[in-house]
Amino acid sequence: MVNNPILSVKNLEVKFKVRDRVLTAIRNISLDFEEHKVVAIVGESGSGKSVFTKTFTGMLDINGEVTQGEIWFEGRNLMDIKDDKGWEEIRGKKIATVFQDPMTSLNPVRTIGYQISEVIMKHQGKSMEEAKKEALELMTKVGIKDPERRYDEYPFQYSGGMRQRIVIAIALACHPKILICDEPTTALDVTIQAQIIRLIKDLAEEYQFTTIYITHDLGVVANVADYVAVMYAGQIIEFGTVDEIFYDSRHPYTWGLLSSLPQLGLKGEELFAIRGTPPSLFEEVKGDAFAPRSNYSMKIDFIKEPPIFDITDTHWAKTWLLDPRAPKVEPPLVIRTLHQRMLDMTKKGGVYGER
Amino acid sequence: MNKGYILKRLLRSAISVLIIMLIVFTLVYTLIPRNSIFSKDDGYRKLASKPDEKTEYMYNIWQKLGYLTFVRSADDFQELYEMGSPEMEEALKPGSKAAEEFKAKYEAQGYTVEKYPKSGRYYAYKDIPIIQHVAVWLSNLIEIDTPWSVKDENNPDLHRGISLGRTESGGLALIGSGTNHKHLIYSDSHFPWLHQNIIKLQFGESYPTYQGLDVMSVLFQSQGAEVKRPVTYATGKEAESGIIFGTETYKAVVDRMDKQKFTDNYASYQVQRDQPSMIGTSFIIGFFAMILSYLIGLPVGLLMARRKDKLADKLGMIYIIFIIAVPSLAYIYLFRYLATAAFDLPSVFTTYGAKDIRSWILPTISLALPSIAGLMLWTRRFVVDQMSQDYVKFAKAKGLSQKEIFNRHIFKNAFIPTAQGIPASLAACLAGAIITESIYAVGGMGKMLPNAIQQYNNVMIVALAFLFSTISVLSIIAGDIILTKVDPRISLTEKAGRS
Numbered sequence: 001m002v003n004n005p006i007l008s009v010k011n012l013e014v015k016f017k018v019r020d021r022v023l024t025a026i027r028n029i030s031l032d033f034e035e036h037k038v039v040a041i042v043g044e045s046g047s048g049k050s051v052f053t054k055t056f057t058g059m060l061d062i063n064g065e066v067t068q069g070e071i072w073f074e075g076r077n078l079m080d081i082k083d084d085k086g087w088e089e090i091r092g093k094k095i096a097t098v099f100q101d102p103m104t105s106l107n108p109v110r111t112i113g114y115q116i117s118e119v120i121m122k123h124q125g126k127s128m129e130e131a132k133k134e135a136l137e138l139m140t141k142v143g144i145k146d147p148e149r150r151y152d153e154y155p156f157q158y159s160g161g162m163r164q165r166i167v168i169a170i171a172l173a174c175h176p177k178i179l180i181c182d183e184p185t186t187a188l189d190v191t192i193q194a195q196i197i198r199l200i201k202d203l204a205e206e207y208q209f210t211t212i213y214i215t216h217d218l219g220v221v222a223n224v225a226d227y228v229a230v231m232y233a234g235q236i237i238e239f240g241t242v243d244e245i246f247y248d249s250r251h252p253y254t255w256g257l258l259s260s261l262p263q264l265g266l267k268g269e270e271l272f273a274i275r276g277t278p279p280s281l282f283e284e285v286k287g288d289a290f291a292p293r294s295n296y297s298m299k300i301d302f303i304k305e306p307p308i309f310d311i312t313d314t315h316w317a318k319t320w321l322l323d324p325r326a327p328k329v330e331p332p333l334v335i336r337t338l339h340q341r342m343l344d345m346t347k348k349g350g351v352y353g354e355r
Numbered sequence: 356m357n358k359g360y361i362l363k364r365l366l367r368s369a370i371s372v373l374i375i376m377l378i379v380f381t382l383v384y385t386l387i388p389r390n391s392i393f394s395k396d397d398g399y400r401k402l403a404s405k406p407d408e409k410t411e412y413m414y415n416i417w418q419k420l421g422y423l424t425f426v427r428s429a430d431d432f433q434e435l436y437e438m439g440s441p442e443m444e445e446a447l448k449p450g451s452k453a454a455e456e457f458k459a460k461y462e463a464q465g466y467t468v469e470k471y472p473k474s475g476r477y478y479a480y481k482d483i484p485i486i487q488h489v490a491v492w493l494s495n496l497i498e499i500d501t502p503w504s505v506k507d508e509n510n511p512d513l514h515r516g517i518s519l520g521r522t523e524s525g526g527l528a529l530i531g532s533g534t535n536h537k538h539l540i541y542s543d544s545h546f547p548w549l550h551q552n553i554i555k556l557q558f559g560e561s562y563p564t565y566q567g568l569d570v571m572s573v574l575f576q577s578q579g580a581e582v583k584r585p586v587t588y589a590t591g592k593e594a595e596s597g598i599i600f601g602t603e604t605y606k607a608v609v610d611r612m613d614k615q616k617f618t619d620n621y622a623s624y625q626v627q628r629d630q631p632s633m634i635g636t637s638f639i640i641g642f643f644a645m646i647l648s649y650l651i652g653l654p655v656g657l658l659m660a661r662r663k664d665k666l667a668d669k670l671g672m673i674y675i676i677f678i679i680a681v682p683s684l685a686y687i688y689l690f691r692y693l694a695t696a697a698f699d700l701p702s703v704f705t706t707y708g709a710k711d712i713r714s715w716i717l718p719t720i721s722l723a724l725p726s727i728a729g730l731m732l733w734t735r736r737f738v739v740d741q742m743s744q745d746y747v748k749f750a751k752a753k754g755l756s757q758k759e760i761f762n763r764h765i766f767k768n769a770f771i772p773t774a775q776g777i778p779a780s781l782a783a784c785l786a787g788a789i790i791t792e793s794i795y796a797v798g799g800m801g802k803m804l805p806n807a808i809q810q811y812n813n814v815m816i817v818a819l820a821f822l823f824s825t826i827s828v829l830s831i832i833a834g835d836i837i838l839t840k841v842d843p844r845i846s847l848t849e850k851a852g853r854s
Contacts, residue, residue: 059752084757092754099752104745107764109771109842118763119753154843170753 005032005072006177006210007056012069014051014060014234023281025051025064027234033178033210038201040213040221040242042257043231046278049214052231053180057095058087074177093123096171098200100183102163106155112139113151116170123174138169141206142199161192168200172207179204180212185220197224218261222246222342227314230254233278233289240315247339249331250309250317252294259334272334288320296321296329360847361832368828372821373493379820380489383813389422392811396563406472414480420562420813421488426466428457428477449475492817498557502533505605510620523589524600534605537621541601550601558818564810570818572625578798579630579709588616597626630709630798634785637792637799640715641784644722651723652730653773657766659731660738661757671731678728683790687721691794694720703796718795722788726780730773737769744768771842778833782826 014026025048033039041049054060056071058081071078074094081087091097099105106115116138117131126134132151139147142165155163164184171179181200185193201224204211215221221228221242228245230238230253238251249255259272276293279285288294291301300320309322320326330336393399393413402409411427418425428447429438435453436443446453449470454477458468461479468479483491502515515533522528528541536552543550558570565573581597588594592615603621606613613622631639659671678686695702700713707714741747742765750760787800804823807815839845 057752059748088754088756090754091752097749097752099745099749101745105749107746107750107768108844109768110764118755122759123754156844167749170749174754 004035006035006074007033008070008072009033010070010072012052012055012071013067014048014055015065015067016061017063017065018282021282024284025234025281026055027281027285028069029234029236031229031236031239033212034227035210036204036208037226038204038211038213038224039227039229040215040225041229041231041236042215042218042221044216044257044278047231048234049231050182053097053182053212053214056178056180057091057097058084059091059097092119092171092176093174094176095178095180096174096176097180097182098164098167098171098184101187102160102167103187105167106163108155111152111154112158112166116166116173119170119173135169135173138173139166141203142166142169142172143195144169160188161195164188164192164196165199168196168203172203172209175207176209178210178212180214182214183216184213185217186215193220200224218258219263230257233285234281235289235318237290237319238317240311240317244312244315246342248311248315249335250311250315250322251290251319252296252321253290254317255331255335256293258338259332272332288318298326357846357848361836364832364835364847368825368832372824372828375824376493376817376821377485377489379817380485380492383816384420384422384488385485387811387813389417392416392420392563392813395810398566399563407474410471411478414478416562417480419560421483421491423480423482424466426461426479428454428479431457431460447474447476449477492559495557495559496821498555500531500534500536500539500553500555502531504535505533507605507607507620509607513620522600523587526601528601532619537603537605537619538601543599543601545599552602558821559814561812561814564806564812564815570815573815574634574800574803574818574822575632576625577628577630577632577635579628582627582629589618590614590616592616597628599625599627633787633798633800633803636709636797637787637801638784640718640722640791640797640799641788642781643715643719644726645780645784647719647723648726648730652727653734653770655727656731656734657738657761657769659735660742660769661761663739668735671735675728675732678725683725684794686724687791687794690721690724691717704798705796718791718797721795722791733773734769737772738765741765741768767841771838774841775834775838777837778830779827782830785826786823 009029009031012026012029013024016023016025029052041052043049051060051064054064055066056073056078058078060066066079069079073090078090081090106112113132113135116135117128120126120131120134121128124131124134136147136151139150144150144162144165150158155166158166168184179200184200185196188196197220200211203209211224213220213225225242228238228240228242229236230245230251232253238245238249238254240248245254246258249258253274256272256274260274262271274293279289279292286305287303288297288301288306291297294301298320304320306318306320306323308316308318310316311322321329390413393416396416399409399412399416402412414423414425417423429443432443432446432453436446445451448454457477457479461468464481466479466481468477470477502517505513507513513533517529517531517534517539520528520530522538522541522543524543526542526544528538530537531539539553540549540551542548556571560567560569561573583595583597586594586596586598586600594616602625603617604623605620606622607620609617609620609622616622630636655671659668662668691702694700694717700717701707701711702717704714704718709715747760747765750764755763785800787803789801789805791797792799792801803815804819806812807819835847839847
């Protein structure tokens with residue numbers, strides 16, 4: 001589907017053992033990640049966004065297991081890696097991760113400098129002095145002023161935004177091919193969020209890495225992503241370029257997600273909320289997982305899982321609405337007018353998401 | 356490090372120790388019936404048939420212990436009449452003019468005046484208020500030796516001054532004259548090699564046990580049989596003796612034997628004995644037990660955390676639960692039984708004595724058993740706690756191996772809360788371990804406080820309360836200082852919140 005995939009996921013299934021019950025967190029996902037592009041994975045809490053990306057670095061919790069599927073990266077199937085020793089060649093070195101909360105991502109009693117240099121020494125085999133030199137460069141790159149002095153400081157002497165910059169510096173220390181940003185700005189305040197997003201964007205150009213964003217924040221998505229993958233109940237239910245998802249989405253869940261954006265709500269109307277709750281993944285999901293919550297569900301939605309319907313070369317969705325036999329439905333008004341309203345909002349100047 | 360903070364902490368500690376001492380004094384000197392202190396005193400028992408002497412003995416002891424001030428009519432009349440003269444005898448009789456004057460005079464001063472049961476002579480006493488008692492005790496607590504310390508009317512020509520010299524054993528010494536100690540500072544071949552006699556803690560004389568010895572000597576002087584060696588005294592006399600040169604103190608009355616050995620009045624001395632002091636014995640056992648428990652407890656606790664819920668963890672848990680659930684008396688006896696059956700080790704300390712290392716092994720291990728369990732439990736807990744932290748996840752995502760994460764990150768973080776407790780466990784060594792010491796018949800500190808309470812040794816109770824509370828307060832401060840060294844987030848300042 002995409003050219004030149006750097007990472008290719010095939011039929012991935014992940015299960016967790018939770019108190020003698022089995023939870024299927026990822027239900028048969030196949031997805032290619034194009035090199036140097038930014039892919040945003042969106043979806044509500046519990047939809048499996050984080051679990052999905054954790055499989056790329058073998059970071060599933062101890063009770064989780066990939067039961068099926070392949071992940072191809074640099075000509076090898078990562079699922080063949082059996083122990084931590086093998087994963088250490090990938091983690092940090094090839095695929096790096098930035099976590100949500102910079103407040104807790106750093107060891108509170110080790111110096112910032114140590115925590116950066118440590119990775120450089122480990123993966124590049126450099127000496128302490130060389131590592132320090134490189135660490136200082138990285139610190140400058142991520143916008144830390146006076147790095148010489150701050151090198152020997154501890155995380156508690158840094159603000160939240162500064163710490164996230166350090167976390168990014170550590171993630172980039174070994175020039176990874178892929179950077180997974182697991183909600184990198186959720187714990188930060190709005191002004192800092194924009195700075196961090198800009199920083200990741202700039203660094204992606206400089207270091208030429210592929211970025212995978214996990215986020216709830218559609219504002220961030222609109223601003224940085226090339227492609228968007230919408231996840232629901234352990235599946236990607238719609239995938240497309242950012243424009244296709246925002247202006248020509250096809251899945252009722254995507255519509256619901258976009259309609260719930262406070263920034264995009266219609267004036268005078270009550271803010272939209274998707275009714276109901278996601279299905280329990282302890283039981284097998286029958287048909288379309290979103291059907292019970294959808295306003296557009298048909299009989300078949302409760303019987304048979306929808307296949308993938310291609311809309312364009314880059315855009316596909318998993319909904320029976322795209323079947324030629326399905327009745328023609330119009331997306332809600334909010335979605336139909338979204339394009340125009342977004343243009344209105346942004347034409348005053350500035351970039352959406354950086355407001 | 357904030358010096359002001361430490362100073363204030365010390366000041367506050369001093370105040371809390373003072374409050375503790377006030378409470379202890381109140382407990383010991385007002386709530387324990389003062390007649391009970393004689394129950395273990397042989398000297399008192401011998402006076403049972405001599406009521407007058409008994410009364411006088413009791414009041415003298417009470418005066419010495421600081422309960423009251425005591426005046427016999429004879430003391431009061433000493434200036435008026437010659438001792439033993441007929442006038443004196445006349446005055447002492449009850450009903451005489453002088454005696455009645457004595458009664459009136461002291462009653463006016465708030466004294467209680469009573470009669471000896473047999474002779475009917477008067478004596479007066481007045482209780483010392485507890486605050487004053489504490490104040491006097493405190494003012495005598497620190498004794499500084501100066502050339503004017505010795506007040507001996509029979510030796511008016513005593514030279515007063517300080518000079519440099521050597522002890523009889525050849526060590527360099529600061530020699531005082533007119534001082535209580537002949538050698539104010541001296542060096543010799545015994546730990547800690549340099550000794551000082553200028554500042555001494557003075558808790559008073561022990562009573563009714565260890566009579567005649569001051570408390571510090573009871574706790575700090577070596578015990579057992581004198582270790583004799585050939586020595587040459589200042590006079591050139593050669594003899595076998597356990598004398599520790601450097602400990603000579605002033606003796607007002609020098610007898611013929613002393614004159615053969617010493618050229619001056621400094622003829623009182625301490626001797627070397629073959630067992631360490633009580634505090635030393637306890638400290639040696641406690642210190643090595645502590646080292647042992649850290650050497651075993653920390654790595655095993657770490658291992659248990661790494662192998663959580665696996666066999667190693669479960670075995671460790673069984674040990675911990677065993678130690679917690681079984682009374683220490685039981686498992687120490689069990690351990691002793693097993694260890695003496697399996698190895699050639701003595702079941703009591705006294706079999707081979709302090710000189711033989713085998714005597715020390717079982718008490719030390721027995722003492723370490725519970726602290727190993729405690730350290731295992733806490734280390735496991737802290738490590739497990741750290742393992743689920745986000746920074747560990749991030750460290751893993753950085754590509755660090757499990758071993759690197761444990762060694763470089765988790766262990767240091769998990770050790771921080773443990774580090775704070777090290778000074779306290781070191782201090783606890785000084786207090787001794789009553790169960791271990793009594794099972795192995797070790798002459799240590801453990802029994803001191805319970806015994807002192809049982810035997811109504813008020814001086815000892817007060818001294819131990821002071822020593823233990825001071826040491827523990829200081830060790831808590833030391834623990835906090837260590838904490839600031841290992842944890843950069845913590846600094847000791849007056850102001851709360853961020854630095």
